[in-house]
Amino acid sequence: MFAEIVSHMKKFISLTGSDEELLASYLTVKDVKKKGHLLKQGEVCRENYFILKGCFRLYLITSKGAEQVIQFGIENWWITEYHSYKSGLPSGFYLQAIENATVVALGRDIQEELFGKIPQLEKYFRLVLEKAYAAQLMRIHYIFNLTGEEQYRMMVQKYPDFVQRVPQYMLASFLGITPEFLSMLRAKKP
Structure with missing residues (x-):
């Protein structure tokens, strides 16, 4: 189970x-059912999650009561709500599995302890x-400089499997467009 996370880490650092x-002895694996939440608004986020299987x-x-998707996470990505995770304050966000999933959970205190034992x-x-921050900056750039249609076309070109993987209403929310407009874009020839 931990081979994927160790493999991911070895792309960035060397581990003995x-x-x-030692790392494996500290990590916890959790299965999450489709539509299950790892975090709900008002709760304190206490773990960082490495996605082994599934989509979040x-x-x-x-x-106005509408769901606004901020971020997606798929296999071999980390996902958490960092403000709550680092501050210990209640979160204003939800973290939900879009499909049946498996994650490695790393608690904040455990992570800090591991930093002392494995400085790498x-x-x-x-x-x-840094990589995630750069991706978020690019997303903000696209939001301000591309139309919803241009963002959608770019996603289809770069991530065709992902576009098919997530429910249409969630993808529309992420792109800042209505599900009806997204449906029209999907029907339209590129």
């Missing part, structure tokens, strides 16, 4: 065999967070 054994969405409920892990998480 004893590092791998991080979303909020707007003041701090570098790993820094590099992963």
